Amino acid sequence: xxxxxxxxxxxxxxxxxxxxxxxxxxxxxxxxxxxxxxxxxxxxxxxxxxxxxxxxxxxxxxxxxxxxxxxxxxxxxxxxxxxxxxxxxxxxxxxxxxxxxxxxxxxxxxxxxxxxxxxxxxxxxxxxxxxxxxxxxxxxxxxxxxxxxxxxxxxxxxxxxxxxxxxxxxxxxxxxxxxxxxxxxxxxxxxxxxxxxxxxxxxxxxxxxxxxxxxxxxxxxxxxxxxxxxxxxxxxxxxxxxxxxxxxxxxxxxxxxxxxxxxxxxxxxxxxxx
Numbered sequence: 061x062x063x064x065x066x067x068x069x070x071x072x073x074x075x076x077x078x079x080x081x082x083x084x085x086x087x088x089x090x091x092x093x094x095x096x097x098x099x100x101x102x103x104x105x106x107x108x109x110x111x112x113x114x115x116x117x118x119x120x121x122x123x124x125x126x127x128x129x130x131x132x133x134x135x136x137x138x139x140x141x142x143x144x145x146x147x148x149x150x151x152x153x154x155x156x157x158x159x160x161x162x163x164x165x166x167x168x169x170x171x172x173x174x175x176x177x178x179x180x181x182x183x184x185x186x187x188x189x190x191x192x193x194x195x196x197x198x199x200x201x202x203x204x205x206x207x208x209x210x211x212x213x214x215x216x217x218x219x220x221x222x223x224x225x226x227x228x229x230x231x232x233x234x235x236x237x238x239x240x241x242x243x244x245x246x247x248x249x250x251x252x253x254x255x256x257x258x259x260x261x262x263x264x265x266x267x268x269x270x271x272x273x274x275x276x277x278x279x280x281x282x283x284x285x286x287x288x289x290x291x292x293x294x295x296x297x298x299x300x301x302x303x304x305x306x307x308x309x310x311x312x313x314x315x316x317x318x319x320x321x322x323x324x325x326x327x328x329x330x331x332x333x334x
Contacts, residue, residue, distance in 0.1 A: 062323050064301075069319035070174065071312070072303035073248065074113040074123075074154060078329065079291025082301055083233045084120065085110035088315050092123055092134065095321060097294055105134050112165065112201075117308025124155040124165055131163065131182065148180060154209075154248060154289075156201045156234045162229045162252045163212065164191070166198035174216060181229050200249030200259060202288065205331040209216070211237050211257060213246035220246060220257060220270065238274040246290025247333075248303070252328040258286035258300060268300055269326075280324055292330025300324045 070088035077083075081094045084173045090108050095101040109126040115124055121134040122142070129152045131143035143154065149167035157163045162183045169176035179192040179201070185256075192198075196217035203210050203225060210223045210231060222237030238257070240246060249259040256277065265285045269278040277306070285304040293299055302324060307317035 063325060064095055064101075064321040066095060066101050066319070066321060068095065069093075069321070070315075070317045071288065071305050071307070072251070072319045073111050073323060075248075075289055075301050075303055076113050076115070076294060077301075078115060078292050082291060082293055083113055084289075084303065084321065085113060085123065087126065088312075088317050092121070095165070097299065097323075105137050105139050107132060107134075107139050111153050112155025114155055115165060116157070117159065117161045122155070122157055122163070124152040126152055129167070131165070133328075143182055143188075145180070145188060146180070149178075149311075150176075154199055154201050156203060158203060158207075158229075159241075164201050164229075166201065168197070171197075178253050179212065179231075180256055181231075183229065189230070189266075191229070192221075192234065195221070199247045202249060202251045202257075204251055204333075205253060205277055205301075206255075211249065211251065214244050214280050215247060215262070218242070218244050220249070220259065222272070237272055238270050240268065240274065241276065242269065244268065247287065250291050251299070251331045252292060252326075252329050253331050255331075256328065258290050258292065258326075260303070261290050262286045263290055265304070267300070273318035278326075282320075282322070285320065294323075297325055297329030300326050 066333045075084040092104040110123045112124040131147040150169040153166035177195045197215040199213035220238040223231035245263040247260040247262040254289040266281040
């Protein structure tokens with residue numbers, strides 16, 4: 061295990077591996093960063109409360125803004141709003157952008173009211189569509205390597221939920237993809253080339269390697285921290301970036317936290333989807 065120190069990091073979220081580096085949001089730090097395997101880092105842009113990240117088909121960075129619900133596009137450090145979701149949600153969270161540019165975005169109005177928790181499908185030239193609702197706080201979201209299944213963390217439900225993905229991006233066949241051990245609070249996730257999931261459990265401060273059906277293949281613990289999100293990358297795709305933070309619920313809502321990035325070598329590479 062190795063730490064990648066980033067000065068002033070507060071709450072690392074939404075990591076993605078692309079172009080030889082990790083891209084990630086510092087949600088409470090109001091910035092997006094690039095971090096190399098050697099620990100070198102730079103601020104890509106300043107943006108208010110960024111969360112989920114993805115990439116447009118032309119390679120431009122996209123970021124979901126948590127408290128000003130919209131998706132922004134980043135080109136050379138310049139930030140431009142490209143999708144206004146203020147009429148669709150009060151807050152956004154994580155996001156997955158597919159190779160065709162369609163985005164799945166977590167949305168909610170009240171953090172504690174699961175009746176307002178839903179998943180949006182956002183496609184160019186179309187109004188956002190609710191493709192799943194009554195989610196018990198939507199969090200990490202990704203699509204399996206074959207493109208057939210979307211996997212979503214339900215943080216308050218203690219499970220990963222699976223959906224079949226149609227050609228038009230709509231979802232069906234909602235099911236419990238993996239019911240997680242008691243006390244698990246699933247947060248950000250990533251999928252490896254074998255179709256298994258690495259998922260952060262924020263309250264228990266650990267990362268679980270999970271197979272469909274619920275078998276836990278491995279655990280990586282960070283006692284005293286919240287485990288927030290993860291991404292597989294590196295030259296061979298076998299480096300797991302673990303994003304954690306020292307904070308409490310009250311401190312988080314007050315904007316106080318200390319973030320950490322640690323890398324762990326694992327056996328199965330990432331799926332290499334954006």
